[in-house]
Amino acid sequence: MDPVPRDMAVLTIGIVSQLTGLSVRMIRYYEDLGLVVSFRTSGDQRRYSINDVARFLLIKDMIAQEYTIAQIRKALHPPVVPTQPTVQPTPTEQELNDRELLEDIREQLRNRKERMTREPTLIEGQLSQFFRKK
DNA sequence: GTTCTGACA
DNA sequence: TGTCAGTA
Numbered sequence: 001m002d003p004v005p006r007d008m009a010v011l012t013i014g015i016v017s018q019l020t021g022l023s024v025r026m027i028r029y030y031e032d033l034g035l036v037v038s039f040r041t042s043g044d045q046r047r048y049s050i051n052d053v054a055r056f057l058l059i060k061d062m063i064a065q066e067y068t069i070a071q072i073r074k075a076l077h078p079p080v081v082p083t084q085p086t087v088q089p090t091p092t093e094q095e096l097n098d099r100e101l102l103e104d105i106r107e108q109l110r111n112r113k114e115r116m117t118r119e120p121t122l123i124e125g126q127l128s129q130f131f132r133k134k
Numbered sequence: 135g136t137t138c139t140g141a142c143a
Numbered sequence: 144t145g146t147c148a149g150t151a
Contacts, residue, residue: 013136024136
């Protein structure tokens, strides 16, 4: 049985802050930079999905590895809009290159040995339960 | 109480 | 990046 839809934006910025270890200030900042796109309630409050949390953790890792904002933005492009049925447009040559870059980055993250000594791993471990299946 | 935007250091 | 102001 599939648990919560990973793209259901129901998390407040405060919760995401606790889940990722990122300050509320930085979460909003990364949005300003175009690294993420948040769903907004009628009251204009931000709402995030589990996918977004994973995205933030990836961003966090990349920044820790000193990737430039431009590289991160490119790797994570296009921004996945929560709740919106992500329609796959025409995969342009550029997008295909971006996918390769993203895979390259993820590969690096997988092989990184320093992960063992990292602090926030516990949070990610707990988060991983949402991704167990598949 | 929590979040939002803008602004300052 | 943190924090403060004035709101919603």
